[in-house]
Amino acid sequence: MPMLLMGNEAIARGAMEAGIHVATSYPGTPASEIMATLMRYAPETGIYCEWSVNEKVAVEIAAGASYAGARALVSMKQMGLNVAADAVMSLAYIGVQGGLVLVVADDPGPHSSQTEQDTRLFARFAGLPVLDPSCPREAYAMTKYAFALSETLNLPVIVRPTTRVSHACQDVEVGTIPPQSPVPGFRKDPRWVIMPSLAARQHVWLNKQQQRAAAEFAASPFNSLRQAGSIGVITSGASYYYVTEALDRLGVQLSLLKIGTPYPLPEEPVKEFLAGLTRVLVVEEQEPVVEDQAIRLAWRHGLPVALSGKHDGHLPREGEFNVATVTAALRRFLALGQESPAPALPAPPPLPTRPPLFCAGCPHRGSFYAFKQAARGQEVIFSGDIGCYTLGAAPPLNAMDTCLCMGASLGLAQGLARVQPGTRLVAFIGDSTFFHAGLPPLVNAVHQQTPLVVVVLDNETTAMTGHQSHPGLASRPGERMVDIARVARACGVETILTADPLDLEQAIAVARQALASPGPALVIFRHPCPQVAKPAGRYQVNQDTCISCRTCIEELGCPALAPAGDRVVIDATCTGCGLCARVCPAAAIEEVV
Amino acid sequence: MDILIAGVGGQGIILASRALAAAAVAAGLPVRTAETIGMAQREGSVVSHVRLGVQEAGPLIPAGSAAILLALEPAEGCRHLRYLQPGGRALVAIDPVVPVMAALGKSPYPLAEILSYLQSNLAGCHCLAALDLARQAGSPRTLNLVMLGALTNLGLPFPADLLLAQALKLLPARVHTMNRRAFELGRSSGGAKK
Numbered sequence: 001m002p003m004l005l006m007g008n009e010a011i012a013r014g015a016m017e018a019g020i021h022v023a024t025s026y027p028g029t030p031a032s033e034i035m036a037t038l039m040r041y042a043p044e045t046g047i048y049c050e051w052s053v054n055e056k057v058a059v060e061i062a063a064g065a066s067y068a069g070a071r072a073l074v075s076m077k078q079m080g081l082n083v084a085a086d087a088v089m090s091l092a093y094i095g096v097q098g099g100l101v102l103v104v105a106d107d108p109g110p111h112s113s114q115t116e117q118d119t120r121l122f123a124r125f126a127g128l129p130v131l132d133p134s135c136p137r138e139a140y141a142m143t144k145y146a147f148a149l150s151e152t153l154n155l156p157v158i159v160r161p162t163t164r165v166s167h168a169c170q171d172v173e174v175g176t177i178p179p180q181s182p183v184p185g186f187r188k189d190p191r192w193v194i195m196p197s198l199a200a201r202q203h204v205w206l207n208k209q210q211q212r213a214a215a216e217f218a219a220s221p222f223n224s225l226r227q228a229g230s231i232g233v234i235t236s237g238a239s240y241y242y243v244t245e246a247l248d249r250l251g252v253q254l255s256l257l258k259i260g261t262p263y264p265l266p267e268e269p270v271k272e273f274l275a276g277l278t279r280v281l282v283v284e285e286q287e288p289v290v291e292d293q294a295i296r297l298a299w300r301h302g303l304p305v306a307l308s309g310k311h312d313g314h315l316p317r318e319g320e321f322n323v324a325t326v327t328a329a330l331r332r333f334l335a336l337g338q339e340s341p342a343p344a345l346p347a348p349p350p351l352p353t354r355p356p357l358f359c360a361g362c363p364h365r366g367s368f369y370a371f372k373q374a375a376r377g378q379e380v381i382f383s384g385d386i387g388c389y390t391l392g393a394a395p396p397l398n399a400m401d402t403c404l405c406m407g408a409s410l411g412l413a414q415g416l417a418r419v420q421p422g423t424r425l426v427a428f429i430g431d432s433t434f435f436h437a438g439l440p441p442l443v444n445a446v447h448q449q450t451p452l453v454v455v456v457l458d459n460e461t462t463a464m465t466g467h468q469s470h471p472g473l474a475s476r477p478g479e480r481m482v483d484i485a486r487v488a489r490a491c492g493v494e495t496i497l498t499a500d501p502l503d504l505e506q507a508i509a510v511a512r513q514a515l516a517s518p519g520p521a522l523v524i525f526r527h528p529c530p531q532v533a534k535p536a537g538r539y540q541v542n543q544d545t546c547i548s549c550r551t552c553i554e555e556l557g558c559p560a561l562a563p564a565g566d567r568v569v570i571d572a573t574c575t576g577c578g579l580c581a582r583v584c585p586a587a588a589i590e591e592v593v
Numbered sequence: 594m595d596i597l598i599a600g601v602g603g604q605g606i607i608l609a610s611r612a613l614a615a616a617a618v619a620a621g622l623p624v625r626t627a628e629t630i631g632m633a634q635r636e637g638s639v640v641s642h643v644r645l646g647v648q649e650a651g652p653l654i655p656a657g658s659a660a661i662l663l664a665l666e667p668a669e670g671c672r673h674l675r676y677l678q679p680g681g682r683a684l685v686a687i688d689p690v691v692p693v694m695a696a697l698g699k700s701p702y703p704l705a706e707i708l709s710y711l712q713s714n715l716a717g718c719h720c721l722a723a724l725d726l727a728r729q730a731g732s733p734r735t736l737n738l739v740m741l742g743a744l745t746n747l748g749l750p751f752p753a754d755l756l757l758a759q760a761l762k763l764l765p766a767r768v769h770t771m772n773r774r775a776f777e778l779g780r781s782s783g784g785a786k787k
Contacts, residue, residue: 245649323651
């Protein structure tokens with residue numbers, strides 16, 4: 001019987017069946033479940049798995065294993081590849097020994113990301129072949145194949161799923177996981193030492209490998225072709241199914257070329273497809289990667305075919321596609337006219353907006369509230385970072401003034417401090433993000449003696465991405481916990497303060513002390529994430545003493561607090577953090593005993 | 594058969610969609626789902642697309658194609674009505690999860706209007722006091738199982754017991770009894786039959 005697998009599980013399955021020895025990753029939506037799956041199977045497979053400190057280190061570890069002839073998998077989200085870029089760009093020149101596959105999940109929309117960058121473009125920039133799965137089944141098959149391809153070309157290979165592949169489930173026929181093969185071992189050779197002279201030679205080699213990769217892809221089963229008339233569609237990745245469904249709905253048959261290998265685009269199948277056609281629409285999410293290559297190919301071979309897509313405005317470069325987007329584009333392309341609208345329902349009543357926000361019992365709520373209280377009357381800027389705590393920007397806390405990328409809270413704050421000397425800068429960063437990208441800017445702040453308060457929001461997990469471990473924890477045998485306070489002290493931070501952010505009085509006192517300290521100061525607000533810790537209890541509102549002032553709701557915005565008439569009630573999602581009881585001016589909120 | 598499940602992060606929507614998908618696979622049907630995972634889960638508006646018996650199709654249900662809208666929260670049901678096909682059925686839990694924006698008075702939440710809109714505009718709409726049933730089963734957290742139980746009255750392409758078995762596989766043993774009870778309460782909530 002087939003297995004029901006999420007795309008990310010299918011990718012992990014493909015890697016296990018390819019006989020990987022090592023897997024590394026840093027969590028990031030929509031890629032996190034790849035490593036989670038590999039870890040679940042690790043006791044039986046014997047694969048070495050780790051959540052690395054960041055994506056650059058993850059790639060370097062995998063590359064080291066590959067140098068010794070082992071097969072290795074690195075998984076990350078698209079922006080993780082930016083962090084790893086330095087290693088990846090040079091690795092393309094040096095090449096690999098054992099198969100090395102980077103799974104980089106893109107997030108058109110975006111649903112959970114700061115950018116909609118297209119990893120296929122990155123692959124072209126780096127000179128690395130990339131596979132673009134359309135569904136979990138294909139993600140499984142492509143990942144398995146990618147290791148062999150990597151060894152054929154001696155290059156890292158990128159598999160690029162998107163959210164609708166990674167976070168989609170499908171029935172997948174799987175194979176068997178082989179026992180681990182012995183690793184050949186590292187052979188000392190000057191080829192592993194990059195120098196300008198070697199880089200110059202390897203650049204020529206890398207460019208030749210592009211042709212070899214394209215030749216490999218020319219016979220790839222991941223590209224398929226169906227000829228039906230003189231008008232056609234080329235499509236890649238998740239868009240393939242939007243195209244087939246849209247064509248079904250429109251009741252038209254077009255020639256169709258499905259591309260699973262968008263870079264380097266193989267010449268022969270595309271030339272063969274274009275040769276018989278007059279007009280072609282290229283349907284791909286994000287950047288016109290296939291479109292650009294198809295245009296170049298048609299131009300070079302003088303093919304009399306008109307190529308449409310993003311460049312002539314048939315489809316957008318931004319956002320995620322769906323059947324409706326593609327149907328509308330095909331209607332325009334085929335001049336079918338507008339679809340007659342379905343009989344519409346009357347306009348619905350106004351609906352509540354429901355943006356994501358802190359869970360009931362989230363310690364970040366206490367951290368931001370404490371700093372807002374402590375900073376009252378002062379000129380302050382709160383710079384934020386990437387994680388659940390980014391939601392501190394939402395009302396009613398409104399406690400985040402900047403957010404850019406992993407670790408940027410510390411760097412941005414230092415720049416602001418240099419040009420706004422009268423303003424206090426407070427940089428909020430999560431525990432996992434602190435290790436990922438917070439250490440270099442912390443060293444910089446100490447070295448330059450920049451007056452800055454760094455607040456590490458330590459909820460003892462990487463919460464936003466699904467509760468992965470990080471170096472501040474020892475979650476598995478053999479791991480050692482790296483202590484945030486000791487790291488900061490070793491970096492030369494002199495004021496280091498720790499508090500429980502849900503102990504509001506103490507948290508505000510610590511925040512005041514940090515704000516009053518001259519040099520770089522570091523506050524650790526530590527309290528476990530309520531999604532993993534057992535609830536401490538529950539609170540309730542004494543309806544006789546509640547004065548209907550709504551301070552609790554308006555100050556904290558906790559989802560467990562609900563208005564009931566002119567009073568407030570606390571619902572079953574309460575975890576007993578007690579923050580509302582501490583802000584209630586009437587002492588009307590009490591613990592349920 | 595396309596089923597759109599709508600609700601709020603934390604209501605167990607992913608579990609509901611996985612249980613449906615696993616039951617389909619166990620029954621030998623091809624299946625596609627798409628889930629909301631990540632940032633939006635935190636108290637946000639969440640949907641799962643479940644497509645039973647589809648082969649050459651993507652994971653997203655096209656607007657106007659869902660045979661069933663399973664709403665674990667009334668405003669979220671209303672928000673996603675565009676997915677329902679003409680004459681499609683909706684099964685809606687009547688219990689609101691009031692978002693903080695509404696509690697703060699920055700956003701409306703006209704519950705009575707929403708419920709009456711659903712009932713007067715959708716012939717195939719059944720509203721269910723699902724939270725009462727979940728409490729009766731032992732915990733408000735079993736609301737998703739109440740809804741799955743009620744869903745089995747709308748003619749799924751596999752037996753109800755198969756769905757229950759797959760749902761329980763996704764839950765720790767200590768909560769099986771109350772979730773089984775929730776499923777049965779939903780299943781015998783009657784009215785969903787049409």
